[in-house]
């Protein structure tokens with residue numbers, strides 16, 4: 001049965017999509033069956049993986065699943081062996097109002113995914129940078145949360161908002177939600193700021209597990225813009241090694257518990 005992991009942070013541009021994609025490839029390379037779900041109306045993950053083909057999924061995407069206009073079996077795209085995608089679409093933001101007014105609005109994604117969970121080991125959900133109904137649906141259906149963050153002043157302060165939201169979700173819709181860890185992203189030693197912020201982060205949130213730090217890497221940015229994983233772009237580089245380490249860490253944390 002799949003473990004569902006939300007990659008979430010209400011702050012924009014911290015690396016949610018980059019981490020969802022490359023962690024997904026890493027887990028698939030290690031023989032795990034992975035389903036990626038893009039629940040961001042910006043559809044960056046979907047566009048990265050299938051490009052203009054996104055236009056073909058107007059009637060079969062995460063939004064139509066949540067409004068129950070489509071069935072989950074018809075919304076899954078095979079990216080490669082062990083790696084599947086439920087795409088987002090240009091029309092997802094238009095679905096938001098419909099979902100907000102629908103019965104059982106917080107559990108629409110949970111219900112939609114339920115029947116395919118036995119077919120996967122991991123479901124990774126890429127979330128939008130906002131605290132709306134899409135993020136609430138993701139967290140409600142997730143076992144775990146991974147929070148990527150940038151080691152800047154506001155990046156560290158912003159963690160509190162995520163923790164508050166997780167607390168609310170635990171109280172209202174999903175008491176089993178667990179913080180798998182924080183992932184410091186875009187780390188560089190070119191200035192002292194990230195190292196200082198990392199120390200602050202550990203002091204401010206001593207109970208939050210800190211996972212592998214992902215280095216700031218031009219290769220990662222280029223791979224992302226070409227829609228390919230870091231393993232295909234520069235398999236022996238620092239960023240690829242960091243993602244491999246992160247995947248092993250996730251496996252140890254999630255599967256060690258079984």
Ligand SMILES: Nc1ncnc2c1ncn2[C@@H]1O[C@H](COP(=O)(O)OP(=O)(O)OP(=O)(O)O)[C@@H](O)[C@H]1O
Nearest residue numbers: 012013014015016017018129186215216217221224
């Ligand atoms: N470690 C890194 N090194 C260099 N560039 C990175 C790194 N991680 C992410 N980026 C780049 O930063 C930008 C934002 O990353 P990404 O799109 O993954 O963030 P996001 O949190 O998904 O953004 P949004 O909140 O808009 O969905 C992208 O251009 C991406 O290529």
Ligand SMILES: [Mg+2]
Nearest residue numbers: 016017040044
């Ligand atoms: Mg994104």
